[in-house]
Amino acid sequence: MRIEHGDDGALVFGYLDTVATAGNRASDAVLVRAEGSGRARSYRLGEVGACEISGDHGMSVVSRVSPAARYRGHALGLLMDGRGALEQDGRRASLAPGDFVLYSGERPFRLHLGAHHRYLLLGLPEHSVPPECAGRITADPELSRLPSGRILTAMLTETTRLADRLGPVARWEMGEHLTAVLRTLIRESGHGGTAPDHRAALLDRVLDHIDRHLGEELSPESIAAAHHVSVRSLHALFRSQGETVNGYVRGRRLDRVRRDLAAPDLMRLPVYAVAARWGIRDASHLSRLFRARFGVSPRRFRQQALEADPAPARDGGAGRDRAGGSALRQNG
Structure with missing residues (x-):
């Protein structure tokens, strides 16, 4: 993480993009105006970049978009202590402890953190947010109040607390x-x-069936027949969840392939063999699907995963602090 102080605030870059150098500006540059000192600690959870920000004084953060930015994903900010607010896309979200918001560094945003704040920021992979959803989810505090949102908040809170005890895998x-x-x-x-209830129970059985047969031939016809429903009803069931049958099967297969490509004990297994285990037997088809979902080729993903820094944190922080825990200070 690099910090450049100026008359209008402190320009901070590399708090999520930890490989940035002075000659190659980070994609996550922001202008910080703080009333006193604060601290920021950066680390990684696989493809997810994380930065914990804390301070005893108020702080405002304004985006600084760079055309050379490598990172094109969204950020998730979880307020753990204090009060805050985020503005983007004409919306303003007030934040209390336990609230989180999604926002994009590609468009202007303004974040305010009050006194005695603790804030967790995650840089998410591009594939985390479907492009068609990007415009409606930014600065929406209601996300954290949905059932899945409460589960995500609990996961983030515990992951932050215990990340230094996790091994690299x-x-x-x-x-x-x-x-x-x-x-x-x-x-x-x-x-x-x-x-x-009856449709939810049916969907549970169908999803379980798909997971247990991912390595086999799976089609809407075979899935419907296994559950004694029409193909039309099966498609309607998935549409009610914003999914398609084939899209869900394909996504589950790609997720399993991606998981196995990151496993050190499977590194000697060729990429095509890993994919075949999960029902994808056309190598060129795999490459197109994998790149479309994850933004990188299967071989490149495996290389990145196996080259990931394996060193756990030793100083009580959450994960390894690649930048050494930088202090931020900007008067008035």
Whole structure:
């Protein structure tokens, strides 16, 4: 993390984009105006960049968008202590402890944190937020009040507290778990309400069936036949959840492939063999699907996962602090 002090505040970059250098400005640059000193600690949970911010004085943060930015995903901010507010896309979200918001660093935003604050910021992978949902989820405090949102808050709180005890594989997997719950939350927010009990029970059985047969031939026809329903009814069941049958199966398969590609004990297994275990047997098809969902090729993802820094934190902080825990200070 680098900090440059100026008359209008402290320009901070690299709090999420930890590989940034002075000659290559980080994608997450912001202008910070603080009434006193504060602290920021950066670390990673697999693909998820994290930064814990704390201070005893008020702080305002304004985005500084760079055309050279590598990061194109959304950020999630969880207020753990104090009071705060976020403004973006014409919306303003007031934050109390336990509230979180999503926002994009590609568009202007303003974050205010009051005195005695503690704030967790996550830099999310691009694939975490479907493009068609990006415009409606920013600065929406109601997300944290949905059932999936409360679960996500609990996960984030405990992950922050215990991250230094996690091994390298566990930290990577925890990042995947967090983004998976976030995807569930976004889908839930766009398709309010729950299915009737009998439809929910049927959907539970169908999803369980799909997970148990991912490595086999799966089609809407075979899934419907296994549950004695029509194909039309099966499609309607998934549409009620904002999904398609084939899209859900494909996503589950890709998630399993991605998980196995990050596993050190499977590194000697060729990529095509990993994919075949989960029902994807066309190598070129795999590459297109994987890149479309995760923004990187399967081989490149495996390389990044296996090269990830394995060192756990030793200083009581959450995860390894790559920048050493930087202090922020800007008067008035």
